[in-house]
Amino acid sequence: MSILNVENLSHGFGDRAIFHNVSFRLLAGEHIGLIGANGEGKSTFMNIITGKLMPDEGKIEWAKNVRVGYLDQHTVLEKGMSIRQVLTSAFDFLLEMDQELNNIYNRMGEVEGDEMQALMDEAGTIQDLLTMHDFYMIDAKVEEVARALGLLDLGLDKDVTELSGGQRTKVLLAKLLLEKPDILLLDEPTNYLDVEHIEWLKRYLNDYENAFILISHDIPFLNSVINLIYHMDNQELNRYVGDYDKFQEVYAMKKAQLEAAYNRQQKEIADLKDFVARNKARVATRNMAMSRQKKLDKMDVIELAAEKPKPEFNFKEARTPSRYIFQTKDLIIGYDEPLSSPLTLEMERGSKIVLTGANGIGKTTLLKSILGLIQPLSGSVEQGDYLEIGYFEQEMSQDIATTCMEEIWQAFPAYTQYEVRSALAKCGLTTKHIESKVKVLSGGEQAKVRLCKLINKASNILVLDEPTNHLDVDAKEELKRALKAYKGSILMVCHEPEFYDGLATAVWDCTKWTTKMV
Numbered sequence: 001m002s003i004l005n006v007e008n009l010s011h012g013f014g015d016r017a018i019f020h021n022v023s024f025r026l027l028a029g030e031h032i033g034l035i036g037a038n039g040e041g042k043s044t045f046m047n048i049i050t051g052k053l054m055p056d057e058g059k060i061e062w063a064k065n066v067r068v069g070y071l072d073q074h075t076v077l078e079k080g081m082s083i084r085q086v087l088t089s090a091f092d093f094l095l096e097m098d099q100e101l102n103n104i105y106n107r108m109g110e111v112e113g114d115e116m117q118a119l120m121d122e123a124g125t126i127q128d129l130l131t132m133h134d135f136y137m138i139d140a141k142v143e144e145v146a147r148a149l150g151l152l153d154l155g156l157d158k159d160v161t162e163l164s165g166g167q168r169t170k171v172l173l174a175k176l177l178l179e180k181p182d183i184l185l186l187d188e189p190t191n192y193l194d195v196e197h198i199e200w201l202k203r204y205l206n207d208y209e210n211a212f213i214l215i216s217h218d219i220p221f222l223n224s225v226i227n228l229i230y231h232m233d234n235q236e237l238n239r240y241v242g243d244y245d246k247f248q249e250v251y252a253m254k255k256a257q258l259e260a261a262y263n264r265q266q267k268e269i270a271d272l273k274d275f276v277a278r279n280k281a282r283v284a285t286r287n288m289a290m291s292r293q294k295k296l297d298k299m300d301v302i303e304l305a306a307e308k309p310k311p312e313f314n315f316k317e318a319r320t321p322s323r324y325i326f327q328t329k330d331l332i333i334g335y336d337e338p339l340s341s342p343l344t345l346e347m348e349r350g351s352k353i354v355l356t357g358a359n360g361i362g363k364t365t366l367l368k369s370i371l372g373l374i375q376p377l378s379g380s381v382e383q384g385d386y387l388e389i390g391y392f393e394q395e396m397s398q399d400i401a402t403t404c405m406e407e408i409w410q411a412f413p414a415y416t417q418y419e420v421r422s423a424l425a426k427c428g429l430t431t432k433h434i435e436s437k438v439k440v441l442s443g444g445e446q447a448k449v450r451l452c453k454l455i456n457k458a459s460n461i462l463v464l465d466e467p468t469n470h471l472d473v474d475a476k477e478e479l480k481r482a483l484k485a486y487k488g489s490i491l492m493v494c495h496e497p498e499f500y501d502g503l504a505t506a507v508w509d510c511t512k513w514t515t516k517m518v
Contacts, residue, residue, distance in 0.1 A: 001028045003066055003183055003211055004049060009058030011041075011048060013440065016432045018044055020235040022058070026183070031205070032213045033222045033244060036232030037308055038444025038472045039433060042215045045232065046070065046185055067093070069181030071172050071189050077160040084156035086171055087142045090178035094135045101126045133180060145174045149197065154360065167360045169193055173201065184212035188443070190221055191469040194358040194495050217444075217472050219244050220498060234305040262302045272296050311428030311475045313451060313482035318388035318458040323349055325387065325461050325489050326370050331379035333362055333369045338377055340366070340513045349384075349460075352483070352490040354500045357510035363493045364394055364465055366510065370491070371463060390459035394466045394493070396438075396446050404434050404441075404449050411453045427452045428475060443470030451479070464492040468499050 006024040010017075018041035026032070034042050047053040049060055050070050062068070077086060104123045108116060134141050146152045149170045154163070160171060169189065176184060184205075190198050198221060205212065205225040213230075216222045222244050229240040229247040240247040272292045279285035280293070330342040339362035347353060355363045368374045370381055371391060402410070408420045415423070424434045427448040433441060438449055447470045454462070462483070468476050476499060483490060484503050494500050500507070 003063050005061045007059045011055045022237045030211045031226045032228045033226035034215045034230050039442050040232045067181045069176040069179050070185040072187050079161045081160050082157045090175045091138050149174050164360050186214045190218045265302050309428050311478045312426045315455050315486045316458040318460045321386045321460045322384040324384045327382045329380050332377045333365045334377050338515050352505045354504040354507045355493045361514035363510050388459045390454045390462045392464045392467050400438050460488040462490045
């Protein structure tokens with residue numbers, strides 16, 4: 001059964017086309033991975049099919065009574081709402097049904113005969129739906145799912161705007177789980193999630209009987225849960241059966257076949273043009289020349305898609321710092337209350353250290369305390385001498401109003417326009433991206449703008465908070481290569497073992513120090 005039909009979809013922003021004449025059909029029970037490079041329009045596609053964005057052209061048609069659950073990477077939670085209120089809002093449609101049921105019961109006192117029977121049938125259907133969706137167990141279900149995702153330990157009355165990125169993602173996931181939708185739309189759900197909860201989500205999706213569409217650049221995760229790939233590339237959407245590895249195999253074969261056909265055709269075109277040029281002026285051969293010219297005019301010319309710019313990250317290195325990058329003594333981090341036991345840590349020059357552990361236990365707070373951006377509750381941090389720090393924050397402000405060029409110029413006012421454009425192009429951004437406002441870019445493109453700032457500033461210690469979030473496969477591979485080549489020190493929060501494997505000289509498990517329940 002078809003759940004969703006998309007026909008002849010075209011859309012763009014200004015003069016930048018995202019889709020051209022795209023069609024798509026989603027069947028019940030399909031587990032789809034939606035892939036493509038940063039900026040190819042994956043999140044835009046999700047926004048169009050959920051009605052958040054109107055396409056320039058095309059038809060979007062959902063099956064009747066299909067309930068859609070959407071986990072959006074840019075969802076904003078309202079200030080003043082508690083975790084409990086957000087989770088309970090998953091049942092809003094049931095509360096509306098319950099109100100409708102009460103209205104039906106009220107009307108029963110005024111009718112009889114066939115009309116009464118019709119109302120009784122309608123009331124019975126609604127009653128069944130309420131029971132099926134656990135309406136009479138809402139509080140118990142909220143607590144059960146909150147416990148599974150570690151939200152009870154945060155306190156269900158906590159304001160959602162006080163949560164970290166990972167904690168917000170968990171709240172939104174929990175809400176989706178409670179909604180029991182007919183189809184899940186998941187936009188990079190593993191961003192900000194720790195290993196434990198990625199494993200939980202993997203199990204949940206493997207057991208999920210309904211359909212889902214998943215956007216993810218986490219390939220091991222993607223491979224473990226999907227059975228179909230839709231590849232978004234050059235304004236097209238193409239379907240491949242199997243996981244990401246199978247897609248790569250088939251895609252490489254198709255690309256090689258297309259290139260071979262293109263080369264054959266180019267040779268044929270060159271031969272035909274040569275014959276026409278040599279023979280059109282001669283009376284004896286003019287008809288043959290005209291015949292070949294007609295063949296040229298009617299030929300359906302094969303076009304190869306322009307190669308996507310591959311990012312190139314090379315970190316500038318500053319002078320050698322002192323032996324110790326930092327040393328802490330009885331350091332207790334936190335805000336209103338402690339997030340850690342007393343920490344006595346040290347990092348030596350040349351170390352590449354990864355911090356792991358569940359969300360909300362203080363990894364970002366530890367980085368900021370070491371950098372001196374926030375004051376510790378007690379204890380001390382001593383930074384080494386001659387440090388030149390490059391800091392990559394986990395999240396970017398969504399209120400930013402500058403273009404990509406202005407963003408780099410603010411950081412490097414001495415750069416010429418050519419140098420700014422070259423720096424952004426090296427990070428894999430096209431001319432149209434470079435001239436766009438930062439806030440209209442995808443999460444991956446925004447990350448590349450921030451990395452551009454980082455690689456153009458000489459440093460001897462990189463402090464990176466979840467640098468792989470939103471980055472596509474090519475950008476992640478290039479970032480790993482650049483970090484391995486970097487001769488300075490690295491302190492990084494990361495939840496992707498396959499990214500830091502072979503890069504880290506040490507992995508610090510922050511769950512050993514935290515005072516938070518995880």
